[in-house]
Amino acid sequence: MFGLFRKKRRRACDGAVTLRPRDCHTHVVPEVDDGSRSMEESLQMLRMLQEQGAKRVIATPHIYPGRFDNEPDPLRRSFDGLLAEVAKHSEITVELELGAEHWLGPGLLPRIEAGKLLPFGPERYVLFETTTGSETPDTLMDVCFALCDRGFTPLLAHVERYRYLRGESGLELLEDLRSAGARFQVNRTPVAKRATPRADFVKQLQERDWIDEVGSDMHRPTASGRPEAPRRAA
Numbered sequence: 001m002f003g004l005f006r007k008k009r010r011r012a013c014d015g016a017v018t019l020r021p022r023d024c025h026t027h028v029v030p031e032v033d034d035g036s037r038s039m040e041e042s043l044q045m046l047r048m049l050q051e052q053g054a055k056r057v058i059a060t061p062h063i064y065p066g067r068f069d070n071e072p073d074p075l076r077r078s079f080d081g082l083l084a085e086v087a088k089h090s091e092i093t094v095e096l097e098l099g100a101e102h103w104l105g106p107g108l109l110p111r112i113e114a115g116k117l118l119p120f121g122p123e124r125y126v127l128f129e130t131t132t133g134s135e136t137p138d139t140l141m142d143v144c145f146a147l148c149d150r151g152f153t154p155l156l157a158h159v160e161r162y163r164y165l166r167g168e169s170g171l172e173l174l175e176d177l178r179s180a181g182a183r184f185q186v187n188r189t190p191v192a193k194r195a196t197p198r199a200d201f202v203k204q205l206q207e208r209d210w211i212d213e214v215g216s217d218m219h220r221p222t223a224s225g226r227p228e229a230p231r232r233a234a
């Protein structure tokens with residue numbers, strides 16, 4: 001009995017992260033960012049996510065000034081176009097909701113103050129991403145406080161990517177972020193074949209029960225969810 005329990009617990013912390021019924025991070029709105037390139041591609045992505053167990057898909061197009069200059073209202077219109085098309089395809093039964101992946105740059109604090117955000121879910125999550133290097137972004141904690149003050153829940157996108165969150169100092173920062181009210185989204189990951197810093201980090205999160213939400217971060221209707229690498233000429 002004890003052995004069984006231990007086995008179960010070990011399996012739960014193997015670095016693998018599987019999709020949950022609500023996929024909290026996707027790029028399924030067509031032609032607004034580096035995700036879906038057409039309505040047909042969007043429909044295909046939704047069919048794939050449904051087959052993979054998703055019941056609810058949160059569309060989170062980039063709001064990334066200078067790279068993807070999206071704003072909530074135009075995104076709402078593009079999303080409505082997707083909803084109208086999905087309604088014509090009875091085989092697609094996943095529920096859809098619009099959010100966004102907000103870029104933490106100099107413009108995010110003013111954007112929060114102006115209320116130009118796309119939150120989702122009963123949690124009023126605001127999904128946001130940051131640079132991935134080893135330097136902690138200056139305004140990280142301020143953004144979390146500003147969001148919480150306004151009744152939102154900051155949701156850090158693919159938290160496993162950021163080098164500044166690794167190691168002992170990273171662990172302290174993760175604790176501070178949680179205390180400030182932030183929650184963590186992890187991209188789904190297969191079982192790690194070998195130890196990597198990212199797999200170890202995900203295991204740490206699992207052991208602490210700090211994976212709040214999971215996302216596919218799907219950009220294309222491919223097995224990896226990413227653009228297929230171009231084939232090399234023979």
Ligand SMILES: [Fe+2]
Nearest residue numbers: 025027101217
């Ligand atoms: Fe993303």
